[in-house]
Amino acid sequence: MSAPEEKKKREYSRYDQMSTAELEQLLRLDFYGSEGGAADLDTILYLSDLLARRNGPSDPEAAWEQFQTKYRPYAHGRSLYDFEDGEDVSPAKAEQVPPAVRPRRTRRLRRLAVLAAVLAALFLCGMAAQAGGMDILDAIAQWTDETFRFTSAASGSGTGQENTVQYQAPLQAVGMDSLFPTWSPDGFTPGELKITELNDSVSAHVNFFGEDRTYSVTIVHFTQPTDNTGTFEKDDTPVEEYDHSGQTFYILSNIDTLTAAAFDGEFMTMICGSLTREEIKAVIDSIPSPQALQNQEQVQDSPAEQG
Amino acid sequence: MTILYQEMYGRMVAYASSVLGSRNLAEEAVQDTFCIFCTKAETALRHENPQGWLMRTLQNVMRNMQRRRAAMNRLIMQSLQVEDLEELLVYDQEDVDLLYGDLAARADFQLLKRVVLDGCTMLEAAEECGISVEACKKRIQRIRTYLKKKLSDF
Numbered sequence: 001m002s003a004p005e006e007k008k009k010r011e012y013s014r015y016d017q018m019s020t021a022e023l024e025q026l027l028r029l030d031f032y033g034s035e036g037g038a039a040d041l042d043t044i045l046y047l048s049d050l051l052a053r054r055n056g057p058s059d060p061e062a063a064w065e066q067f068q069t070k071y072r073p074y075a076h077g078r079s080l081y082d083f084e085d086g087e088d089v090s091p092a093k094a095e096q097v098p099p100a101v102r103p104r105r106t107r108r109l110r111r112l113a114v115l116a117a118v119l120a121a122l123f124l125c126g127m128a129a130q131a132g133g134m135d136i137l138d139a140i141a142q143w144t145d146e147t148f149r150f151t152s153a154a155s156g157s158g159t160g161q162e163n164t165v166q167y168q169a170p171l172q173a174v175g176m177d178s179l180f181p182t183w184s185p186d187g188f189t190p191g192e193l194k195i196t197e198l199n200d201s202v203s204a205h206v207n208f209f210g211e212d213r214t215y216s217v218t219i220v221h222f223t224q225p226t227d228n229t230g231t232f233e234k235d236d237t238p239v240e241e242y243d244h245s246g247q248t249f250y251i252l253s254n255i256d257t258l259t260a261a262a263f264d265g266e267f268m269t270m271i272c273g274s275l276t277r278e279e280i281k282a283v284i285d286s287i288p289s290p291q292a293l294q295n296q297e298q299v300q301d302s303p304a305e306q307g
Numbered sequence: 308m309t310i311l312y313q314e315m316y317g318r319m320v321a322y323a324s325s326v327l328g329s330r331n332l333a334e335e336a337v338q339d340t341f342c343i344f345c346t347k348a349e350t351a352l353r354h355e356n357p358q359g360w361l362m363r364t365l366q367n368v369m370r371n372m373q374r375r376r377a378a379m380n381r382l383i384m385q386s387l388q389v390e391d392l393e394e395l396l397v398y399d400q401e402d403v404d405l406l407y408g409d410l411a412a413r414a415d416f417q418l419l420k421r422v423v424l425d426g427c428t429m430l431e432a433a434e435e436c437g438i439s440v441e442a443c444k445k446r447i448q449r450i451r452t453y454l455k456k457k458l459s460d461f
Contacts, residue, residue, distance in 0.1 A: 024325035031326045031366065041359045044322060048362075051321035060316040063334065064309065070430055071338045072345060074441035079368050080339045080429050081375040083448040225377055231328075 012046050020054050021233050023047055032199050167193045167206070176204050176219050179267060183286030184208050185279045188215070200224040208273070215273020217283075222266055232259055242281055245289035251280060260284055308348060311357060312341060319365055326369055335428040336372055340365045379423045379451060386416075386454050395457050415450035422447060 015023065027047055052058065170193055171177040184190065191207040203220040237253035242260065249260045249269075259272040260280050271283050316337060323333030343364055344351050354360045389395055396412045418436060421427045422443075427435075433443035 027322060027325040028328075031369070041356075041362050044362060045318065045358060048318040048322035048325075051325065052317035055317075055321055058317040058320055060313045063316055063338070064312055066430075067312070067338050067341055070440055071342050074342075074439065074444075076346065079343065079371050080335070080440070080444055081368075081372045083375070083444075083451070225380060 012043070015047055015050060019233065020051065021231050023051055024231065027051075029198070032201075166190075167204075170195060171204060174202050174204060174221065176221065176267070178288050179219050179269060180204070180206075181217055181271065181283045181286045182288065183283060185210070185275070185282070187211055188213075200226065210274075213274035215271065215275050215280075215283075218270045218272070220268045220270075222268070232261065234259075240277070242284060244284045244287060249284050251277065308345075308352070311352075311361075315358060315361055319361065322362070323365060323369060327373075329426060331428050331431065332372070332426070335430060336365060336368050338430075339372075340368050343368070376423055379419065379447075382451055382454055382458070383420060383423055385458055389458070395454070412450065412453070415446045416454075418443065419447055419450050 015026075018026070027044065030044070167180065167190075168177055171180055174195060188208040188210045191209060194205045196203045196205070201220050201222050203218060205216060205218045207214060207216045232252055232254075234252040234254050240251040242249045242251055244262075247262050247264065249262045249271075252259045252261070257273055258275055258277065258280050259270060260283075261271075262269045269287070271280055275283070319337045319340065320330070320333050323336045324330050327333050327336065340361060344361060351357055351360050386392065386395065396416055414436075418432055421432045421435065422429065429440050429443050429447075433440045436443065438446075
């Protein structure tokens with residue numbers, strides 16, 4: 001094997017170790033982060049091939065038959081979604097071809113590696129984001145149901161509001177200050193806040209480190225309408241629905257980790273890591289409710305009025 | 308062409324599924340890509356990297372698909388907010404289904420909703436209505452052009 005081939009094999013081998021969900025998320029991040037098609041096609045082909053092999057046999061014969069009978073007879077060189085009105089798409093771009101030789105390949109591989117790092121940070125413990133199979137409109141309808149619940153007793157024994165005070169300004173700058181949990185279980189200390197801006201989303205991510213456990217809080221703001229929020233890996237433990245301030249968190253188990261996820265059609269909140277159910281619910285309960293924020297404002301206003 | 312299709316189909320569906328989050332839409336994007344390939348076959352097959360050609364074309368097809376679906380989603384939402392929706396959904400062009408104009412408009416609107424809000428592929432929506440994929444595309448094109456004009460008049 002030649003030296004470049006050997007090097008290429010080494011570069012790609014890192015992807016073999018990633019989970020299917022991570023590979024899918026990587027391709028998704030690359031696609032949305034590369035308007036104009038700057039990504040390295042060899043790498044995309046490699047990842048796609050890896051996924052295709054993991055997904056098991058497709059049925060190209062049946063697809064070919066469908067192609068010949070349902071699609072090909074109507075092929076006129078325009079995409080099904082090109083409506084001949086020249087609006088916001090460029091049909092001519094559809095057949096634009098990349099050069100076979102890509103001198104910037106190494107840089108692009110590095111770029112994918114950076115995305116892989118972002119992915120790892122975003123989805124700690126091998127979990128990738130997703131509100132699996134949930135229709136946005138249904139989800140919004142479902143989440144409008146109000147519920148009432150007392151705060152878990154465990155929430156009184158944690159770190160308290162110091163958790164996110166240091167992040168208040170940057171979170172406020174991206175409109176997420178009222179969405180972030182203000183409590184963490186005893187023994188956990190927060191890491192750095194990481195804000196990642198992509199074409200269609202802004203995400204804020206913080207890892208919390210305990211003595212022998214970690215968990216993370218990630219909030220993704222989808223700045224454009226999407227029905228594609230990713231996929232969570234889970235085991236066969238039933239999904240638990242947990243209501244907090246009228247919003248339903250879905251608590252998913254995956255072997256030794258728990259993920260709580262909620263999506264209101266615009267913001268997706270994910271709490272993921274080695275936490276007990278009681279702890280993860282207490283973390284959820286520490287997200288300020290609109291009523292609590294209102295009460296807080298009233299309390300803050302009162303002395304001023306008296307003064 | 309057949310060999311290339313068999314070789315690439317699985318990979319392209321895997322890639323498109325990752326990006327679009329829907330196996331059905333992914334399959335349609337791949338079929339759509341091969342439709343474009345057919346019309347450019349001479350150039351594409353002679354290309355030094357036909358697999359790369361297909362993947363790049365698939366990327367562009369997916370971008371078009373997403374932009375269009377997002378734009379149609381906005382159009383539907385805007386339409387649903389109009390108070391006189393019934394009035395809006397009546398074709399008044401003389402050359403369109405003169406006798407059944409209002410019914411045709413409503414049926415097309417339902418078709419548009421199936422594709423955009425319910426996430427159906429063009430093929431699924433076409434088969435539900437017992438029409439061809441091309442007819443489905445034409446009907447969607449017709450209703451969206453009509454709605455855009457009507458909404459701009461409101």
